Amino acid sequence: MFKTEAVVVGAGAIGLAIARALSLRGREVLVLERADSVGQETSSRNSEVIHAGLYYPPGSLKARLCVEGRRALYQYCAERGVPHRRCGKLVVATSLDEEAALQYLYERAAANGVEDIALIGTGRLKEMEPELQATGALLSGTTGIIDGHALMLSLQGDAENAGATVQCRAPLLGGSLGSPSIWLRVGGVEAAEIETKLLINAGGLKAWDVSRGLDGLDFETIPPRYLAKGSYFAKSGRAPFERLIYPVPVAGGLGVHLTFDLGGQARFGPDVEWVKTIDYEVDPARAGAVYDAVRHYWPGLPDGVLAPAYAGIRPRVTGPGEPPGDFVIQGPKQTGHSGYVALYGVDSPGLTASLAIGDYVADLAS
Incomplete structure (x- = not known):
């Protein structure tokens, strides 16, 4: 049984930003990614636009985290040399x-x-x-464009330099939400069982599957997909x-x-x-x-x-004929477990908001 303080499921831009934020706060973090490398799905299949925050209802998570994230992202790119351009x-x-x-x-x-x-x-x-x-x-x-892959590699580097481990080809097969620990079953070449105090579900398209594979979670907390x-x-x-x-x-x-x-x-x-x-x-x-x-x-x-x-x-989280829904970021109060945080419906402007989402989730997890 491998033990760690925190597990993040998903190594897209959001999962890596969360791992970075947790690691910089001194948490021991393991990132599990089922693909061969980071950012292979939603994070690499978009317009790579840095959004200003024009479209989202005032007071929504999308509005707040997009504006905060965009400001932070331009500063981060300048400091880290991540290719980008503020083209308008x-x-x-x-x-x-x-x-x-x-x-x-x-x-x-x-x-x-x-x-x-x-x-x-x-x-x-x-x-x-x-x-x-x-x-x-x-x-x-203030709208711009960015090299999304370079951003994710930079986030991964920051997290690993702060002590995190990013493990690819490591699909989460299921788990159990105990008290106070969470037990996880991980597949791949080196199958393992993991005990952790904190589980962050940043699985993107698979976030719903991750939650449904957890014994002890009230499935009524899972929104539609x-x-x-x-x-x-x-x-x-x-x-x-x-x-x-x-x-x-x-x-x-x-x-x-x-x-x-x-x-x-x-x-x-x-x-x-x-x-x-x-x-x-x-x-x-x-x-x-x-x-x-x-x-x-x-x-x-x-x-x-x-x-x-x-x-x-x-x-x-909303379908045909409905306006795009807000980000759904559930902390322990919403998931019903003190160590479980789940993210659903993080589409655009997720890449822009990634740094702000990382800090937001790290605050929830604390």
């Missing part, structure tokens, strides 16, 4: 009806404490991005834009937007496809709807330039 973003309206949505977003962002935002008209918009077709836009100056698949398409050649371009939000997501990586590769997505199983294949037939969506704000997008890139799946 335009949320564009393509009709007079959509301009009301821009005003709503502006007011919501201001309520969330987002800095460097402005509503701009067609004249300035044409000067900034001549290829855009829009009746107005919301400019977010919905899977929102998003496919991305890459454009051959560079796109003629200096900033990220987003439409006004749509049901289930932020709309098909134009982002680019640090090398300038443009990509479009994600769309929204509600699925029952985890499948990362990109259906080339979905490109037609992507062309249609993008040409609302970039009518000059040529035919035949988009190719399937990758897909991600957003873990959600």
Whole structure:
């Protein structure tokens, strides 16, 4: 029987940030990851955008942790040399009806404490991005892009330097919530049994399965799970834009937007496809709807330039026809066990908020 003070399940950006925060506070931490390396699912299958905090209801965890996390993330990237760029973003309206949505977003962002935002008209918009077709836009100056993999390696390094152990190819098979200890069964090449005082479930898409594998947990505490698949398409050649371009939000997501990586590769997505199983294949037939969506704000997008890139799946606690739910971060009061913390539905802006989530969970665990 191996004993440790704390176990974190999941080595994505969130799990690594939590392990880092706990380790820096002097806790003995073991991270269990079922994949071959860190960050192989949700954390590496997104737009790699540093979000400002425009969209989320004031007072929600998403609003608070996004704004706090974004500020902390820019400082962290500068100190650690994590590649990133504060490129800015335009949320564009393509009709007079959509301009009301821009005003709503502006007011919501201001309520969330987002800095460097402005509503701009067609004249300035044409000067900034001549290829855009829009009746107005919301400019977010603090939005940026990041190398998500480099961020996760840095978080892993911080945690390990503070004494944590990150163990890959170590799936959690189940466990039991005892008092005061928690017993876990771990598979992989070196199967083991672990006794710990603290268990943090940061399993992402598998967080629900982790909780359902724990004897002694009241399953009524587990929220519903919905899977929102998003496919991305890459454009051959560079796109003629200096900033990220987003439409006004749509049901289930932020709309098909134009982002680019640090090398300038443009990509479009994600769309929204509600699925029952985890499948990362990109259906080339979905490109037609992507062309249609993008040409609302970039009518000059040529035919035949988009190719399937990758897909991600957003873990959600709300489903079709409902607004995206808040992060669900359950401390001991909500899980009913003094040593169990569970995170569900941590989709966008999870990468942006990762450092703030790490500190938030470390506070709950204390």
